[in-house]
Amino acid sequence: MSSATSAADQPQVTDSMLISRIRAGDEDALAALHDRYAQVVYSVALRVVGETTAAEDILQEIFLQLWRKPQTFDSNRGSLAAWLAVIARHRAIDQLRRRRPESDIEDVVVSVDSDLEQTADRNSAIAKIRRAVEQLPAEQRRPLELAFFQGLTHSEIAAKTGEPLGTVKTRIRSALMSLRKVLAA
Amino acid sequence: MRDHRQFADDLVLYALHELPEDQAAEFRRHLEECPQCRREFDEINSQLAMLALSSVGSAPPQRSRERLLNAIKAEPRPRRSIVMRRPWWSFVPTFAAALLAAFGLMLWRENVSLRQKLEATQQQSEQRQADLDRSRLVLDALTSPESSHFALVSTKSLPVPEGKASYMRKTGTLVFTAQHLEGLPPEKTYQLWLIPKNGTKPMPCGTFKPDANGNAVMVTPYAEKDAWPKMFAVTIEPENGSQTPTMPIVMAGL
Numbered sequence: 001m002s003s004a005t006s007a008a009d010q011p012q013v014t015d016s017m018l019i020s021r022i023r024a025g026d027e028d029a030l031a032a033l034h035d036r037y038a039q040v041v042y043s044v045a046l047r048v049v050g051e052t053t054a055a056e057d058i059l060q061e062i063f064l065q066l067w068r069k070p071q072t073f074d075s076n077r078g079s080l081a082a083w084l085a086v087i088a089r090h091r092a093i094d095q096l097r098r099r100r101p102e103s104d105i106e107d108v109v110v111s112v113d114s115d116l117e118q119t120a121d122r123n124s125a126i127a128k129i130r131r132a133v134e135q136l137p138a139e140q141r142r143p144l145e146l147a148f149f150q151g152l153t154h155s156e157i158a159a160k161t162g163e164p165l166g167t168v169k170t171r172i173r174s175a176l177m178s179l180r181k182v183l184a185a
Numbered sequence: 186m187r188d189h190r191q192f193a194d195d196l197v198l199y200a201l202h203e204l205p206e207d208q209a210a211e212f213r214r215h216l217e218e219c220p221q222c223r224r225e226f227d228e229i230n231s232q233l234a235m236l237a238l239s240s241v242g243s244a245p246p247q248r249s250r251e252r253l254l255n256a257i258k259a260e261p262r263p264r265r266s267i268v269m270r271r272p273w274w275s276f277v278p279t280f281a282a283a284l285l286a287a288f289g290l291m292l293w294r295e296n297v298s299l300r301q302k303l304e305a306t307q308q309q310s311e312q313r314q315a316d317l318d319r320s321r322l323v324l325d326a327l328t329s330p331e332s333s334h335f336a337l338v339s340t341k342s343l344p345v346p347e348g349k350a351s352y353m354r355k356t357g358t359l360v361f362t363a364q365h366l367e368g369l370p371p372e373k374t375y376q377l378w379l380i381p382k383n384g385t386k387p388m389p390c391g392t393f394k395p396d397a398n399g400n401a402v403m404v405t406p407y408a409e410k411d412a413w414p415k416m417f418a419v420t421i422e423p424e425n426g427s428q429t430p431t432m433p434i435v436m437a438g439l
Binding site: 035 | 197198201202203227228229230231232233234235236237238239240241242243244245246249250252253254256257258260
């Protein structure tokens with residue numbers, strides 16, 4: 001096992017440290033981040049595109065972008081794991097819609113209450129999040145997942161579910177609020 | 186132009202990348218200016234991140250790691266710069282050293298310039314001293330009582346009074362030498378005149394008396410400057426000299 005692999009699970013090696021090392025051109029640091037978060041990026045991308053090769057390409061592309069422009073992620077502004085998850089979803093949706101990415105690496109701030117840097121903590125947090133999503137009322141959860149994982153527009157969801165457009169909009173917003181409340185509880 | 190409320194209503198659509206590019210660009214500009222929408226947008230992204238993380242489960246193939254590392258080895262190595270935030274005072278020695286170096290350079294250049302000027306002044310001074318020494322020698326030879334003056338003329342002719350005037354317009358210096366002059370009674374003197382080219386009246390240039398051998402030397406360091414002489418002439422005048430020449434002219438020379 002390489003030293004980089006070890007670094008992925010060393011409690012004292014934070015994401016912020018690894019990003020700093022990537023900025024200095026440390027390939028082992030990128031490998032450590034890959035070990036830490038490849039599963040997050042890959043599984044989100046796979047959920048959206050539904051095809052392993054495409055998901056693997058998205059995984060590769062996102063980590064390459066992180067290598068080329070590590071300065072675009074500011075660890076003071078959020079969680080790297082959550083940020084990667086959102087970026088993976090957006091890239092996958094772009095691929096699904098066959099359009100160019102809207103930007104190289106997006107300036108989004110994603111903060112979560114959970115510690116996602118260590119494998120055990122991350123797995124525990126993900127399990128909690130999954131339960132929270134499952135607890136959402138079906139009429140909220142379905143339009144939210146259609147919008148988020150399948151990239152359907154609100155109009156397309158309205159057409160698919162037979163709900164009015166305004167209702168779809170409200171339910172998606174409510175689903176996000178409920179998710180926050182369940183996790184905060 | 187959309188107002189804040191319209192932007193706020195569509196924040197979820199923007200976060201989900203559902204807006205067409207022109208509207209998304211408008212949204213980005215609004216987020217830069219509206220902290221309230223920016224906070225709400227960050228909040229929505231965090232909620233979407235939760236949803237994304239809920240799907241985590243499948244691990245990527247083992248080859249993905251190797252593929253990534255091979256890809257970054259093939260990348261042109263970006264120029265990495267590590268920006269170290271240094272406290273402001275850590276730049277003081279550097280700044281002081283730079284200031285000292287600049288000051289030293291300025292002093293060195295000033296020194297070189299002054300040295301060049303001094304050398305030029307010394308050269309001028311030495312040249313002037315040499316000119317002065319030579320002038321003194323010439324003047325001494327002409328004016329010293331110890332000098333012997335000889336006039337050489339044709340052996341077939343009798344010696345006649347003759348003189349030579351040297352005039353420097355720039356400084357007004359006039360040197361006159363004469364020989365074979367006849368002696369004069371005590372109440373009379375010879376007087377030298379400068380006759381200007383422009384026809385104005387003659388200028389008196391000093392009086393002189395010959396020695397026992399009929400020789401005379403007169404040096405007038407500060408005669409009239411910038412005159413254009415047509416000729417010089419010598420007349421016999423009363424002992425204190427005159428303002429206008431008294432005829433006849435004893436000697437004249439162009």
